[in-house]
Amino acid sequence: MSADQISAAIQNLPYFTAVRESGLLYPVILSSHLTMIALFGGLILLTDLRLLNVAMKSIPASVVVAKTRPWKHAGLMIMLLLGIHLGGAKFQDYYDNPYFLMKMSLLVCVFIHAMVFRRSVYKNPAALDSPAGPPAAAKVAATLSLVIWVSILSCGRMIAYWDNPNNQPGKAPLIPAGHTYGRSR
Amino acid sequence: MLIPYDITQNPLNTNEWSFPLMECIHIAMFAMSIGTIAVVDFSLLGLLFKQRSPAEVLRATSIWTLIGLVVVVSTGMIIFTTDPLSYYYNWSFRYKLMALLVAIVFNYTIHRKVAMSNSSGAARVMTGAFSLLLWSSVVFAGIFYAFTEELPYVGGPN
Numbered sequence: 452m453s454a455d456q457i458s459a460a461i462q463n464l465p466y467f468t469a470v471r472e473s474g475l476l477y478p479v480i481l482s483s484h485l486t487m488i489a490l491f492g493g494l495i496l497l498t499d500l501r502l503l504n505v506a507m508k509s510i511p512a513s514v515v516v517a518k519t520r521p522w523k524h525a526g527l528m529i530m531l532l533l534g535i536h537l538g539g540a541k542f543q544d545y546y547d548n549p550y551f552l553m554k555m556s557l558l559v560c561v562f563i564h565a566m567v568f569r570r571s572v573y574k575n576p577a578a579l580d581s582p583a584g585p586p587a588a589a590k591v592a593a594t595l596s597l598v599i600w601v602s603i604l605s606c607g608r609m610i611a612y613w614d615n616p617n618n619q620p621g622k623a624p625l626i627p628a629g630h631t632y633g634r635s636r
Numbered sequence: 637m638l639i640p641y642d643i644t645q646n647p648l649n650t651n652e653w654s655f656p657l658m659e660c661i662h663i664a665m666f667a668m669s670i671g672t673i674a675v676v677d678f679s680l681l682g683l684l685f686k687q688r689s690p691a692e693v694l695r696a697t698s699i700w701t702l703i704g705l706v707v708v709v710s711t712g713m714i715i716f717t718t719d720p721l722s723y724y725y726n727w728s729f730r731y732k733l734m735a736l737l738v739a740i741v742f743n744y745t746i747h748r749k750v751a752m753s754n755s756s757g758a759a760r761v762m763t764g765a766f767s768l769l770l771w772s773s774v775v776f777a778g779i780f781y782a783f784t785e786e787l788p789y790v791g792g793p794n
Contacts, residue, residue: 507697
């Protein structure tokens with residue numbers, strides 16, 4: 452079985468087929484996915500800005516990290532659940548889409564990032580609340596987090612702009628000439 | 637045509653990267669603006685930063701909300717120029733604009749007042765919940781734009 456056949460089998464599961472062919476459910480899932488970016492992406496952004504010592508300075512960094520943690524975890528779970536629906540329903544189109552693959556790799560980086568900075572930053576309230584501001588490690592962690600998350604949402608958006616050359620023999624440009632970008636997306 | 641304007645000459649329609657780039661900035665900045673407002677809403681609902689007052693959370697986030705709003709509205713207007721008529725003749729877009737206007741006014745009047753005062757539980761909860769719903773609906777309308785049939789053109793070019 453080729454990767455293409457496996458992907459087709461996944462996207463053609465009755466459940467994913469129903470999601471793909473529903474008139475309303477698919478856009479609702481997509482909208483919810485984007486709303487989660489707003490609700491929980493904002494928490495990630497604020498935490499990063501707090502670790503960089505530029506936002507919410509009246510609240511100790513350790514408090515911001517600890518209090519937002521359960522919400523970020525919940526948000527990530529909802530986000531992944533919605534994303535599995537979106538990706539699964541169109542998996543044959545997505546599995547070899549370079550932006551989709553980049554996005555998935557970056558999501559792995561989120562996990563690695565959390566592991567790497569867990570002890571030195573996120574579970575280290577004493578260092579976070581030092582009078583001189585969060586330590587250098589916290590600023591590195593925050594910067595990397597911002598870069599990774601902005602890249603994830605950018606790749607997520609770009610998935611829609613990659614036309615699979617396999618679907619269009621003899622036509623391989625990223626976006627076909629004369630395409631009106633705003634209308635069809 | 638009242639204003640001579642050819643969308644095919646718009647740099648966003650002639651360059652393959654500029655439109656998606658604008659969208660990415662738009663998404664990142666609505667995460668910042670709506671995300672920071674949502675933090676205040678969570679605080680009003682008593683779900684986040686329970687030891688702090690919503691007033692303190694609002695003061696700590698308001699500048700980031702404002703920066704986000706300025707950039708997200710600006711990039712939104714730039715995106716709008718790529719095909720103004722199809723946006724105008726789309727009910728989802730019309731709803732989005734009205735809801736956005738209401739949401740911004742609400743954010744700087746009632747929402748702000750309730751967050752800054754030590755209002756009662758009910759007023760706080762209602763304000764936080766309404767704000768979350770209203771802003772979420774703006775995001776929903778932004779996505780539904782692409783899934784919505786255009787309204788019939790009235791006196792339009794077609």
